[in-house]
Structures are given as structure tokens and as C-alpha cells.
Amino acid sequence: MQATVSTFDDSTRGGRVLLDNGVELTFTGAALEGSRLRLLRTGQRVRLETVTEEGVTRVLSVRILTLP
Numbered sequence: 001m002q003a004t005v006s007t008f009d010d011s012t013r014g015g016r017v018l019l020d021n022g023v024e025l026t027f028t029g030a031a032l033e034g035s036r037l038r039l040l041r042t043g044q045r046v047r048l049e050t051v052t053e054e055g056v057t058r059v060l061s062v063r064i065l066t067l068p
Contacts, residue, residue, distance in 0.1 A: 001048045002065060008040040027059035035063060
């Protein structure tokens with residue numbers, strides 16, 4: 001799933017992303033663990049891995065959207 005970074009807090013490494021369908025999701029610093037990402041910028045396109053449990057969607061990982 002793809003999204004656009006809407007906010008990012010470099011002290012907590014958490015923030016919010018806006019999905020292409022207009023839904024906003026929150027992510028924590030744990031979503032960046034295992035990646036080499038240190039900062040994200042507002043407006044940056046990212047790829048998300050999510051899970052939905054009991055109707056709640058949670059962001060598992062955030063990665064930079066790159067071309068193949």
C-alpha cells in the first residue's frame with residue numbers, strides 16, 4: 001500500500017501518513033525499525049505494510065517508495 005507522509009516527529013520517529021483514498025494512519029517509531037531510515041519529510045511517498053485486526057488498521061512498516 002502506498003501513502004504520503006503528512007507529519008513526522010524526528011524525536012519519536014513516529015508520525016502520520018495519508019493513504020491515496022484519503023484515510024490517515026498513525027505510525028510509531030517501531031514501523032521504521034529494521035530500515036535505515038532516520039528521517040521522513042512531509043510529502044514524501046512511502047510504501048506501507050499494514051495489518052487490520054478487529055476493524056483497526058495498524059502500520060507495521062514504513063519504507064521509501066523506490067522505482068524498480
